Amino acid sequence: MNESRETVYLDHAATTPMYDEVVAAMTRQLTRTGNPSSLHSSGRTARRAVEESRERVADSLNARPGEVVFTSGATESDNLAIKGIYWSRRREEPRRRRILSTAVEHPAVLDTLRWLAVQEGAEVELLPVNRHGELDPDVLRASIERDPGSVALVSVMWANHEVGTLQPIRQAVELAHAYGVPVHTDAVQAVGQVPVDFAASGVDALTCTAHKLGGPAGVGALVVRRTVGVTPLLHGGGQERVLRSGTVGTALIVGFAAAIGIAVKRQHSDAIRLSALRDDLVQQVRQTVAGVRVSGHESRLDRRLPNNANLQFPGCEGDSLVMLLDARGIEASTGSACSVGVAQPSHVLLAMGFAEAEARSSLRLTLGHTSTQADVDAFVRAIGPVVERARASGLPALRRLRSAGLADSSVSGRLPGAPTALSARPRSPRPD
Template sequence: MTQFPVYLDHAATTPMRPEAYTAVTEHLLEVGNASSLHAPGRRARRVVEESREAVAAILGVRAGDVVFTSGGTEADNLAVLGLYRARRAEDQRRTRVLATAIEHHAVLDPVERLGEHEGADVRWLPVDGCGRLDLDALKSELAAAPETVALVTVMWANNEVGTIQPVAEVAALCAEYDVPLHSDAVQAVGTLPVDASTVDSLALSGHKLGGPVGVGALVVRRGLSPQPIVFGGGQERDLRSGTLDVPGVAGLAAALLASMGDLEVRAHHLRTLRDRLVAEVVESVEGVTRNGDPDDGLPGIAHLSFAGCEGDALLLLLDAAGIAVSRGSACSAGVPQPSHVLLAMGVEPLAARGSLRISLGHTSTGDDVDRLVEALPPAVARARRAGTGR
């Protein structure tokens, strides 16, 4: 008997919420460019603005602070590249970028690019063994020469191990030294209560919270004008050009609204499932290490290392058993690299290779956990026979 596939990779993308599906499909066949002055254009505009207001209200900011983008990656790129360039143009001394060593590639890569091509002096901020930012390191970097800092970027919660970052403390430090703070909150929004007014700029993504793929937003407080990275018609406060994706924006707002409706209940449900999953796996398999912060992490993420085997082999065997999990973060060519997040946390490269990210979400059930717990021990035994290949 073939069983239903078990989807435990919600941190990669999560099923669309029915509310979002309804909102997207409702507008898909409607004509109207939100920038047009005629009636169809006005209708489209209204959908966009109502969506903007809904997003802003949920995140605790003003509607004018919300800039819709093509997704989380574009939002992060706009914040990092745009803020650096704008701040540097105002004052040439601002060359330093302070970023945690565990940022997502959507932040990591533009920061590295600034270092390689635009004279940025990049300081990677260390994290502890749980993957939490070392606040003292941030403080000493800030205190050393605050006038030379272009921006600080600290993710809200890590996409691989789930550790929640001390954003409020970081924000207080940045305010003290009058330096803008960007936060990649792609994994947090829709799962944690996020007050975007805590930070100066914040990125979110539609499909991570049950909305459509291809839409996201950068919340950027007024008075802070990152230089655009996409040029054209000047839609979205002249910060971001491109015809607005009306169904996408409506879907994003509907998904966010829906996720607020069950935020606490869902977090409790996910935490209960996740904790049971971890406990049962640790009991049935030897040599398992849990990565991340067991007490202050995203409720749906379990990041586990299995000594003596390759995560790739485990993924293959679980996939064959109809269970979808992840190595951590996807890579375009599919070539696994040891995770920079785990390495920054001090995990040995070999142990990092033997790890899996299991992420639950709004459709996860106890049956999913049972199926994984059942399939994992034989898969680990087999993957251990295949060894680490070194």
């Protein structure tokens, strides 16, 4: 890579640059000594910084400070919520073995569910979604009503990490709570992009993380109501309501609080700016490249994140597009997970009913607080030649696959209306 070139960054859903104010706040804290669990003056000063940050995070999400449990990030928060609530519910009522979720969840949720199914005998039902990646509340209702007393937990993401679809969270909560079932939501992609109100949503547990908000990696939170039983994953010093033992990272938490405060304050204005940039990007790409398709909601933009564009380029491999764009100084991503060096089609797009070839042709473009019109224009200038080269290089391989009868042989298209079984396919660590 040419280090002197100016990079166009279009992968903000994976991580977004830190705000200058966050770097400054963390730098000040990093020069101070003190363990928040210590009773002396330095410890009390560190504790004050943590608790003030907790209040700021809670205020940004309309939660109570005592409901904010700091963790190392989204993956830990998802694990704590799903395993912790499941274990607690099973201990109270052993027949509550069912966990209801969707087929388009992030691997941090899906792999946690898979572990509980294999190791703990949980009965996991991944509910299907429509062509836009959206859960039908009636499907959730039918699954709950089939045997309400056996349901331990419902986990439905707030916004999808690949196609940006917003899920009907409040309806899911109403349906679950009617039968006394708690609801967890992975809101990692939603916080800072759309209004997220913990209290008003009614969810019992909510996952968020700092590095999607302009904060540091390595810190996040599980916002969980104190009335919800959660069995801890970690044991030790009893920090964070005994739900998350371990020395508290004061500087990381200070950075998290600063970032979420800025992101939530700017959310409305940023959404207007970024949705306009996103719409212009999609329009220009369609004028430049033939056959481009948009994945997810296109006419109902109120049901989609404002910064997300997931595009399919027929005849291309998404990973080839990423590498060719990277060579031109443009950084984007696919919707696929890479396991043991083998590119896999996006499980989200497959669950939405797309064929494997369609799922493999996707490119996810996500904007953020540093994005500009110049970034969009640079991408549009590059995408035509990149697609032409990707299609030319991919055609011989596709012909060989088709002649061998292997192209699209493993995918039947749209998922059936019944809940799907949980597969054991391995996935990569959480990049989104």
